[in-house]
Amino acid sequence: MRNGVVFILLRGRRPPLVAGLAVTFVLVSICTALVYPLKQLTTVSSLGVVYLLGVVVISTFWGLWLGVLMSVLSAAAFNFFHLPPVGRFTIADSRNWVALGAFLVVALASSSVSELARARAAEAVRRRAEADLTAETAQLLLERAGVEDALASIGRRLAAAFELPWALVALGETSGDSRREALALSAGEARVGTLVVPAGLQGSVVSRLSERVVPALAALLQVALERERLVAEAVQTESLRRSDAVKTAVLRAVSHDLRSPVTAMITAGAAVRAPGVTPHERDELGGLVVEEGTRLSRLIDDLLDLSKLDAHAAVPRLAECSVEEVIDAALAAQPADSMVEVRVDPDLPPVRADFAQVERALANLLENATRYSEGKLVVVRARSVGGWVVIRVVDRGPGIPAVDQARIFEPFYRAPGRTPNVISGSGLGLAIAKGFIETNGGRIRVESVPGQGSSFVVALPAIVEPEP
Amino acid sequence: MMAAAGASGRRILACDDELQILRALKLVLRSAGYEVRTAATMEEALDALALWPVDAAIVDLLLPDGNGVELCRRVREWSAMPIIVLSAIGEEEQKVRALQAGADDYITKPFGPQELVARLEAVLRRASPDPGESVLRAAGLEVDLAAHAVRRDGEELHLTPTEFELLSVLVRNRGRLMTHRALLSEVWGHEYADEVTVLRGQIANLRRKIEPPKGSRKHYIRTEPGIGYRFDPK
Known part of the structure; x- marks a missing residue:
């Protein structure tokens, strides 16, 4: 109930003055009429109280001045209609003078008390609205991902709460002009932003804004900006930490994987020049240099690709590609003795991708599959599934335990407990495959049943309507 | 060697x-x-x-x-x-x-x-092109230009005229990189030089007919990504 009244007080502002005057006259008449039956029950002089109710109502709704008018009119009507001699403004009994005087004093006092209560209630509601606004602002600023996104909503809420045509919160400094007033949002020494409102607002609204809204908004904005900075820092730290991990892994690889072919080449090169080397031995040593050199070259290419992917520098050159041709090209790069069977759906739609990058990805998957399947057949299947071309590279190798499946695409990750002689790759093949597929808008994952084999699943977005 | x-x-x-x-x-x-x-x-x-x-x-x-x-x-x-x-x-x-x-x-x-x-x-x-070869042979594939016939390991293959034309251009230029434009100009004419999709479709058809039915690897025509094709029998 109180909330309801308070709501009317704030929302409806003061009802119009004319209505106030009308209500005053009506109330005076009603109260005067009410006193007639009551006179039978008690002494007239104590019935001035009846008018007080009207005085309270009027001063609550229309303020002090109408309350005073109501008090005076009530006193006059009470005197004229009820205090003897009735029908005249004179008073016979001096005790009734006291009653009338006391009534007037009480009426005026309750008028001003009501006015005060009204003002207090209105103030309380404003404060609560401001507190709500601050809470909402805090929520918007701290929940949203970006401070700038939140500012537009905050401006709208602020305008609604203060019944302004618009309000705008901007980061940094903005100056006002003839149509806009700029209120600085500063936290401590630092200027964090500006609250811009229409020019020519009432002084009370501006002072409410600058006293009640600006400090809270400035403080919140500063916290939000600080938080945003910390989050960005944390992200950067995390990526630095991750790239540190990659670098450490690269260094480990450099110390072993890069050095061993170089050592072999130097040794072989020196051995060729030794006296008494037979032609057969020389041939063998030459072969060794070529083999190790090729290995080294592959590793360098892999490291280069990975660092490009890591730095987001591997920008794909997108063009319409036939998946069948990409698979063929990937296959052509495999050793001649690898056992691979290809099953491609005849009506496969083309994909938009970088041919060379997808080819590298598939070649790496094929190489991985043939390496682990130890001579058993590897099957490559390509099908069209709802807007995607799905390529599966299926091997019947030892499979990958569930714990390793999540990490298998990490650079240099090798499942523990594998026999070292099986592994001869750089440890980068799957990481590069994943990088290239994702750069081209595709997805890659692994499905595996330990003991039965693995299936690497690549999905690339199909071009649904091929060019005519 | x-x-x-x-x-x-x-x-x-x-x-x-x-x-x-x-x-x-x-x-x-x-x-x-x-x-x-x-x-x-x-x-x-x-x-x-x-x-x-x-x-x-x-x-x-x-x-x-x-x-x-x-x-x-x-x-x-x-x-x-x-x-x-x-x-x-x-x-x-x-x-x-x-x-x-x-x-x-x-x-x-x-x-x-x-x-x-x-x-x-x-x-x-x-x-310095070979003078008037009429039968081209490469890795089990025999292209008889005069008779418009293609045989793989002695078995007759049935190609459409376009496929045959495409194959003979590739075989005449064996080992050489043939760009999309070069193939399209030579087989379809200059006004078709940019119709890469058409070429890709015909190559796919041609491969289905001349490549060995089972097995994986394409033995005859190699794709050069974004550039063209090469007849390069293994």
């Missing part, structure tokens, strides 16, 4: 700024029977070409005073000699531009000597 009677006396210019690679190129080409000059910069190469007419040039994509693309363009202003560019992984874009600028083929570093010599022979063959 690389005895190539046809190569004797043929002159090749090799241009690369890395002296070790130049040395290796010289060794490989000499032992294959070619006469070799080397150049380390684009200017040196252009000077050498002006003074010493060659049958073909091998040019690195990255040169200290320019690049292979520019060199191709400048050579093409006055000569149609075969040019092979040397490219490294990661230089795909440059490679494509060199081919557009008039290079005949490319070879990716690191490469083996056999591969280099095979490419060189293929581009030189274009320079």
